[in-house]
Amino acid sequence: MNATATDDPILRLAGVGRRYGQTDVVKDIELAIPRGSFTSILGPSGCGKSTLLRMIGGLTLPTSGSIEIDGEDVTYLPPQKRPTNTVFQSHGLFAHMSVRENVAFGLSLARRPRSEIDDRVSDALKLVRLDGFENRPVDRLSGGQQQRVALARALVMRPKILLLDEPLSALDLKLRQAMQEELRAIHQDAGGTFIFVTHDQAEAFALGDRLIVMNEGRIEQAGPPGDVYARPRSLFVADFVGDANFFTGMRSNGRIDLDIGICLDLPGPDGSLQLMLRPEAARLHAAGDGGPEDGRLGVEGKIKEIVDLGPFAHCILELDGGYRIEIAGIPRTMVDAFAAGNRATASWPEAAMVEVAP
Ligand SMILES: Nc1ncnc2c1ncn2[C@@H]1O[C@H](COP(=O)(O)OP(=O)(O)OP(=O)(O)O)[C@@H](O)[C@H]1O
Numbered sequence: 001m002n003a004t005a006t007d008d009p010i011l012r013l014a015g016v017g018r019r020y021g022q023t024d025v026v027k028d029i030e031l032a033i034p035r036g037s038f039t040s041i042l043g044p045s046g047c048g049k050s051t052l053l054r055m056i057g058g059l060t061l062p063t064s065g066s067i068e069i070d071g072e073d074v075t076y077l078p079p080q081k082r083p084t085n086t087v088f089q090s091h092g093l094f095a096h097m098s099v100r101e102n103v104a105f106g107l108s109l110a111r112r113p114r115s116e117i118d119d120r121v122s123d124a125l126k127l128v129r130l131d132g133f134e135n136r137p138v139d140r141l142s143g144g145q146q147q148r149v150a151l152a153r154a155l156v157m158r159p160k161i162l163l164l165d166e167p168l169s170a171l172d173l174k175l176r177q178a179m180q181e182e183l184r185a186i187h188q189d190a191g192g193t194f195i196f197v198t199h200d201q202a203e204a205f206a207l208g209d210r211l212i213v214m215n216e217g218r219i220e221q222a223g224p225p226g227d228v229y230a231r232p233r234s235l236f237v238a239d240f241v242g243d244a245n246f247f248t249g250m251r252s253n254g255r256i257d258l259d260i261g262i263c264l265d266l267p268g269p270d271g272s273l274q275l276m277l278r279p280e281a282a283r284l285h286a287a288g289d290g291g292p293e294d295g296r297l298g299v300e301g302k303i304k305e306i307v308d309l310g311p312f313a314h315c316i317l318e319l320d321g322g323y324r325i326e327i328a329g330i331p332r333t334m335v336d337a338f339a340a341g342n343r344a345t346a347s348w349p350e351a352a353m354v355e356v357a358p
Pocket residue numbers: 020025043044045046047048049050051052199
């Protein structure tokens with residue numbers, strides 16, 4: 001079955017919070033997850049991602065709010081009564097048992113008939129591309145293969161929602177990237193809804209069709225990853241999901257005066273504000289090459305640093321007031337036109353500047 005995210009939510013959280021002692025580690029979460037989606041929850045260590053996931057899976061109870069899965073209130077249901085399964089970083093497989101025995105474990109506990117167990121185990125192992133490994137003891141598998149057994153063990157239960165708590169973080173980078181691709185394919189093949197927790201920005205973008213950014217127990221922003229990247233609402237999100245230049249300024253009657261010496265029109269309340277510009281949205285022009293085309297904003301400065309990254313280069317331009325602008329994605333063919341110490345101009349379209357809340 002092909003998994004397509006729809007607007008029909010399979011999971012709804014209303015006012016969900018968790019308090020430990022005097023500390024609210026998850027605060028007032030309002031969330032609807034579309035059926036069939038692959039959602040990544042991203043945030044720094046300790047922001048409450050795992051606690052949120054554990055509450056969805058029933059491993060931790062909320063101290064406020066309610067959780068509904070497929071129309072059913074599951075807030076206080078134990079994990080085994082919920083249509084969820086969780087895969088953790090430490091997979092918790094039975095090392096001495098075979099792949100088949102590990103994957104069949106939950107169905108055997110549920111006393112399913114032998115023939116059904118055989119069929120479902122075989123389907124689950126096909127999904128994670130481990131058919132043929134049925135009789136291998138799991139301690140004779142690689143780290144990536146063991147993580148796939150853990151996935152099969154969860155998928156065999158046919159959860160409506162598969163919860164993944166940093167399942168790839170114990171793997172080395174190459175294997176991790178390969179497993180990210182596999183996970184996407186498994187989601188496509190298995191159908192169902194996946195929720196994946198990670199503190200790794202690249203991983204969250206590589207995997208999810210939806211992204212939730214958390215900070216200090218709250219959801220800062222949720223939406224398609226591309227939207228969150230292009231239009232971050234807060235300084236925290238802008239900074240956490242990529243590199244960003246920030247400019248401060250004052251707005252009066254819709255006219256903004258930025259401290260870097262440029263003016264633009266952007267409606268909003270009067271007062272001080274911050275705008276963000278992604279480094280790859282800016283272009284660099286050498287002195288005398290005609291400068292930016294009409295309609296683009298431009299500032300001149302001295303090249304502080306130019307770093308050749310292979311296919312692209314990266315530059316720090318220092319403006320006369322001491323401000324620095326980072327410009328990324330300068331094509332390799334243009335690198336020779338720029339050298340540290342030379343004057344140059346950075347330019348970008350006005351629309352690339354996004355106002356961010358403090
Ligand atoms: N059982 C507990 N008792 C007391 N405090 C807890 C408990 N579980 C989690 N916390 C605290 O709640 C906060 C959020 O923890 P959580 O594990 O949800 O964060 P996280 O975002 O998943 O972090 P990481 O990426 O490091 O796993 C942390 O400050 C943590 O110390």
